[in-house]
Amino acid sequence: xxEVARLSAQEQGSRAMSISERAARVSRPTPSYLESLNxxxxxxxxxxxxxxxxxxxxxxxxxxxxxxxIAHILSLGKARPSQILAxxxxxxxxxxxxxxxxxxxxxxxxxxxxxxTFHAIGTRILRRHAEMVNLSPDFTILDTxxxxxxxxxxxxxxxxxxxxxxxxxxxGMIDAWKNRGLTPEEVPKSEGDYFANGKGVGLYKLYRDRxxxxxxxxxxxxxxxxxxxxxxxxxILADYQSRFRYMLVDEYQDTxxxxxxxxxLLAQGNRNLCVVGxxxxxxxxxxxxxxxxxxxxxxxxxxxxxxxxxxxxxxTSHILAAASHLIAHNEGRLGKELFTDFTDPDxxxxxxxxxxxxxxxxxxxxxxxxxxxxxGASLDEMAILVRxxxxxxxxxxxxxxxxxxxxxxxGPRFYERKEIRDALAYFRCVTQPAYDLAFERIINVPARGxxxxxxxxxxxAARAEGIxxxxxxxxxxxxxxxxxxxxxxxxxxxxxxxxxxxxxxTMSHTELAEIVLEESGYTDMLKADRSADAPGRLENxxxxxxxxxxxxxxxxxxxxVSLVTDAQGEAGGEAVTLMTLHAAKGLEFDxxxxxGWEEGLFPSVRALDxxxxxxxxxxxxxxxxxxxxxxxxxxxxxxxxxxxxxMWQSSAPSRFVDELPEGHVMVREEAGYGGIGSYGRxxxxxxxxxxxxxxxxxxxxxxxxxxxxxxxxxxxxTTIDGxxxxxxxxxxxSAYAVGDRVFHxxxxxxxxxxxxxxxxxxxxxxxxxxxxxxxxxxxx
DNA sequence: ATTGGTTATGTTTTT
DNA sequence: CATAACCAAT
Numbered sequence: 163x164x165e166v167a168r169l170s171a172q173e174q175g176s177r178a179m180s181i182s183e184r185a186a187r188v189s190r191p192t193p194s195y196l197e198s199l200n201x202x203x204x205x206x207x208x209x210x211x212x213x214x215x216x217x218x219x220x221x222x223x224x225x226x227x228x229x230x231x232i233a234h235i236l237s238l239g240k241a242r243p244s245q246i247l248a249x250x251x252x253x254x255x256x257x258x259x260x261x262x263x264x265x266x267x268x269x270x271x272x273x274x275x276x277x278x279t280f281h282a283i284g285t286r287i288l289r290r291h292a293e294m295v296n297l298s299p300d301f302t303i304l305d306t307x308x309x310x311x312x313x314x315x316x317x318x319x320x321x322x323x324x325x326x327x328x329x330x331x332x333x334g335m336i337d338a339w340k341n342r343g344l345t346p347e348e349v350p351k352s353e354g355d356y357f358a359n360g361k362g363v364g365l366y367k368l369y370r371d372r373x374x375x376x377x378x379x380x381x382x383x384x385x386x387x388x389x390x391x392x393x394x395x396x397x398i399l400a401d402y403q404s405r406f407r408y409m410l411v412d413e414y415q416d417t418x419x420x421x422x423x424x425x426x427l428l429a430q431g432n433r434n435l436c437v438v439g440x441x442x443x444x445x446x447x448x449x450x451x452x453x454x455x456x457x458x459x460x461x462x463x464x465x466x467x468x469x470x471x472x473x474x475x476x477x478t479s480h481i482l483a484a485a486s487h488l489i490a491h492n493e494g495r496l497g498k499e500l501f502t503d504f505t506d507p508d509x510x511x512x513x514x515x516x517x518x519x520x521x522x523x524x525x526x527x528x529x530x531x532x533x534x535x536x537x538g539a540s541l542d543e544m545a546i547l548v549r550x551x552x553x554x555x556x557x558x559x560x561x562x563x564x565x566x567x568x569x570x571x572x573g574p575r576f577y578e579r580k581e582i583r584d585a586l587a588y589f590r591c592v593t594q595p596a597y598d599l600a601f602e603r604i605i606n607v608p609a610r611g612x613x614x615x616x617x618x619x620x621x622x623a624a625r626a627e628g629i630x631x632x633x634x635x636x637x638x639x640x641x642x643x644x645x646x647x648x649x650x651x652x653x654x655x656x657x658x659x660x661x662x663x664x665x666x667x668t669m670s671h672t673e674l675a676e677i678v679l680e681e682s683g684y685t686d687m688l689k690a691d692r693s694a695d696a697p698g699r700l701e702n703x704x705x706x707x708x709x710x711x712x713x714x715x716x717x718x719x720x721x722x723v724s725l726v727t728d729a730q731g732e733a734g735g736e737a738v739t740l741m742t743l744h745a746a747k748g749l750e751f752d753x754x755x756x757x758g759w760e761e762g763l764f765p766s767v768r769a770l771d772x773x774x775x776x777x778x779x780x781x782x783x784x785x786x787x788x789x790x791x792x793x794x795x796x797x798x799x800x801x802x803x804x805x806x807x808x809m810w811q812s813s814a815p816s817r818f819v820d821e822l823p824e825g826h827v828m829v830r831e832e833a834g835y836g837g838i839g840s841y842g843r844x845x846x847x848x849x850x851x852x853x854x855x856x857x858x859x860x861x862x863x864x865x866x867x868x869x870x871x872x873x874x875x876x877x878x879x880t881t882i883d884g885x886x887x888x889x890x891x892x893x894x895x896s897a898y899a900v901g902d903r904v905f906h907x908x909x910x911x912x913x914x915x916x917x918x919x920x921x922x923x924x925x926x927x928x929x930x931x932x933x934x935x936x937x938x939x940x941x942x
Numbered sequence: 943a944t945t946g947g948t949t950a951t952g953t954t955t956t957t
Numbered sequence: 958c959a960t961a962a963c964c965a966a967t
Contacts, residue, residue, distance in 0.1 A: 251956095251957075252956085252957075253957080279957065280957075281957050282957095306956095381956095381957055382957095384957085385957095445955075446955080446956080446957095448954075448955065448956095449955080449956065449957085549954070549955080550953075550954050550955075551953090551954080551955085552953065552954090552958095606943095609943085609944070611943065611944090612943090613943050613944085614943090615943090616943095646943095647943075648943085725957080742954080742955065742956095743954095743955080744954080744955045744956070745955085745956090763954095764954095766954060766955085768953085768954065769954075769955090784955085805958080806953090806958095807952080807953080807958065808958040808959085809958090
């Protein structure tokens with residue numbers, strides 16, 4: 163730990179080492195877990211007190227530092243497991259950290275109740291203090307479907323045309339506010355004006371009121387409400403501040419303003435906050451992440467210890483060089499350069515290849531997979547990382563026909579499948595009779611003669627009386643207002659729900675779940691369904707029941723489901739992994755395939771269109787993340803033609819392909835792989851040629867629509883309490899000026915002739931005039 | 943009220 | 958292309 167950091171920690175009145183602790187430390191032998199760390203990692207681990215910022219490049223042992231740090235704190239006796247707050251971004255990361263901490267300290271990580279995602283920890287805090295934020299402790303967490311349902315109801319109640327102002331868009335707007343930690347009252351005036359003729363903020367308020375009335379929270383609330391709680395109740399905040407002696411945050415570059423505020427409130431106590439992140443891997447800007455949080459850290463926490471981890475243990479030098487060169491094209495960076503001491507004599511440059519179309523791309527990659535497998539590589543060590551989920555289909559088709567085992571991560575999510583949510587809705591109706599959204603979902607599934615008219619009748623009665631819909635339905639049945647089929651159906655459903663509820667205590671939850679699905683007629687409905695996917699759906703339901711066995715009760719299971727959205731790696735044997743680039747962050751493989759490097763797809767036109775330069779840079783970071791997943795081999799691939807919205811389009815190679823460094827790339831030039839002659843081209847003979855991509859009707863429609871939607875939030879500086887919290891990355895002036903004498907690795911010495919951002923035009927003595935990135939020259 | 947068929951509409955990434 | 962929304966017929 164640096165002297166400065168320790169002094170400043172003491173000055174701030176935070177918990178410093180006692181005399182005895184300091185004396186004891188001297189004679190204690192270096193614990194074995196520290197010995198395997200390099201000096202920088204060790205510095206990051208040992209700087210325990212006071213604020214610490216760890217800038218950790220890809221593959222530099224970031225998770226290792228975090229877990230070792232926890233182990234170190236525990237073994238020094240500085241805190242008990244329950245006094246450490248460790249926050250991650252994804253469930254996957256939380257799971258991994260739990261396992262790794264357990265491995266280091268030996269199985270007691272169960273005792274770390276505060277290790278989890280922001281959302282999980284937020285939920286935990288909220289349940290404890292639910293009354294303080296107008297909820298009851300058993301509040302429900304809404305999924306996206308329910309949110310949309312609710313938003314639609316609000317829009318309908320306000321007589322707003324859902325065509326013109328879709329519920330999705332309204333939710334997007336509200337979510338953006340929540341991500342910035344803003345309640346309706348705090349939203350800057352006029353910000354929601356563009357929506358439904360100035361009703362934006364009002365709708366937020368109504369939506370929020372409805373949530374409270376339903377005793378429900380959406381994902382945004384899990385961050386926003388704890389902030390509100392802490393601000394309104396200094397005593398509660400103080401309690402948590404002293405509880406959490408040490409705080410660690412993973413993937414800090416992905417935090418949004420709400421998360422930042424949440425952390426800042428907690429860290430104002432003892433300031434023992436350690437954040438780990440990599441600005442080059444910030445890929446969630448579209449979701450409200452603020453890279454500026456990481457750039458601001460030293461300002462927020464003066465005297466912070468800053469550690470840079472740049473020694474890479476993962477990839478070959480070719481892969482590192484390719485990734486570094488690519489990312490150097492970004493301007494808004496803190497600037498890190500990965501390096502490795504280790505050079506494998508057999509290492510191979512990054513391969514760049516192209517295919518005629520997306521199907522052939524899948525075919526060629528599949529062949530590559532097979533040939534590597536023949537040479538002894540394991541399928542588990544290969545991954546195909548795509549930009550969009552739509553790209554997965556071609557690979558799946560191919561793998562199925564060739565019988566290559568594969569596993570999809572993060573595709574269509576298990577808990578988001580229709581049959582699963584229907585089943586869950588039934589279960590929720592049993593455990594939480596007041597959860598109207600679930601009731602509405604299943605009221606007529608399977609069809610029991612309750613149409614729109616009857617549903618409206620029930621919901622209006624419920625609204626008028628201020629009671630849950632199930633109760634309102636019971637009341638209505640005692641009158642003559644519902645007749646015929648609807649009456650029989652509704653009466654049957656209400657009676658069944660009642661009966662199941664009474665069985666809650668007398669039978670196991672899995673048994674009850676089966677009974678519910680059986681007696682409701684849901685399984686019968688699927689059995690009668692002759693469509694191709696019906697058997698699969700039944701299978702999914704069985705899988706659902708099976709997964710419930712791990713939990714003690716129905717409510718416990720439902721709680722788990724609402725927070726865990728990823729179907730974790732289905733067991734199975736060896737298989738190639740297929741996933742999005744976003745899902746790949748934090749993982750590594752021996753062999754990585756990066757298909758679809760085409761303009762428009764990657765970088766995505768949408769990112770460019772909506773966020774311009776910042777969007778492009780985020781896409782480039784995504785490419786960087788993709789490359790740095792590879793340990794030994796990386797294949798960059800692009801197709802010359804791709805089907806978009808069902809129409810074949812010709813596509814241009816991604817600009818990222820040409821941003822790779824010549825010396826570390828091997829272009830595959832043979833037209834091998836069965837190729838064009840036998841297969842392909844003829845199919846395109848009748849296809850018209852496109853002067854540029856993106857002329858589909860769908861695209862044209864999308865463009866038209868975009869025009870009348872003001873680009874909110876784009877140019878709005880982020881402020882909280884009038885204080886600037888985060889600014890958008892502005893163009894950083896180059897460190898060089900015209901006339902400077904510079905040296906370039908490849909071109910030698912020269913004079914700067916022109917400066918544009920970070921791009922320099924240099925007149926080199928030998929090589930002549932070249933455009934270069936300023937990161938690649940040094941002042942002479 | 944349900945059905946089957948048409949047509950409009952949309953696609954990045956995820957807690 | 959794939960799904961949601963919509964409409965006419967039962």
